[in-house]
Amino acid sequence: MTALEVTKSNVGTVTVRLGFSDTTAMAIANAAAGLSSAMAAQLVWTPIDVVSQRLMVQGCSTSSKNILPNVSSYKYSNGLDAFRKIVHADGLRGLYRGFGISTLTYAPSNAVWWASYSVAHRLIWGGFGCYMCKKDESGSANRPDCRAMLAVQGLSAAMASGVSALITMPLDTVKTRLQVLDAEENGRRRPLTIMQTVRNLVREGGFAACYRGLGPRWASMSMSATTMVTTYEFLKRMSTKSQGSYPS
Secondary structure, three states, rough: OOHHHHHHHHHHHHHHOOOOOHHHHHHHHHHHHHHHHHHHHHHHHHHHHHHHHHHHHHOOOHHHOOOOOOOOOOOOHHHHHHHHHHHHOOOOOHOOHHHHHHHHHHHHHHHHHHHHHHHHHHHHHHHHHHHHHOOOOOOOOEEEHHHHHHHHHHHHHHHHHHHHHHHHHHHHHHHHHHHHHEEEEEOEEEEEEHHHHHHHHHHHHHHHHHHHOHHHHHHHHHHHHHHHHHHHHHHHHHHHHHHOOOOO
């Protein structure tokens, strides 16, 4: 969120100075902000994601190799143990397996999510806003109710998560396989390439295989995004009120 706000502010200012219209400047700023925030997040998130994915698939037995062929054979007792064994086997590079595809997944995912969130938020307020506000003391004007704002933000986040998951699910499936599966060559294990992963996936189940786990991913994204955006917007409102209370 820090990278998002800083990039959006700086790029937006530069594009306006270059003579772009407000609409175009905002689109460029949001695109750049989505890219920078995704890259900044992946520097921290990819190692955590690799460790968590390894822990989730380590229980696969020999009989389940048909489902997850060439899954890593290491056994981990906990996250710290997985971290140590991954670094020992592959070096720090092993913690960043799938970093490129993760960035390619989450950069467009961020862009789609924020664009969808903005549209959904505007449509919901346009359709139901007048019923979700409360009147001021004069009774002539409406102002947003805090609970209504939270409800609209949460619903908008869930809708945006659905759109984003539907569009970027194939990339996420490839990314996950890159992080947990290995290839065998001359009796030695090595990481799969992106093209090998895509070919294996399509061979197993066709294009539909790219959408395995769509429902759980939508649910996960919805809960995460709803928590994030409602908390973030609440803190922004609180900061604005605090700043407004300072004497000039």
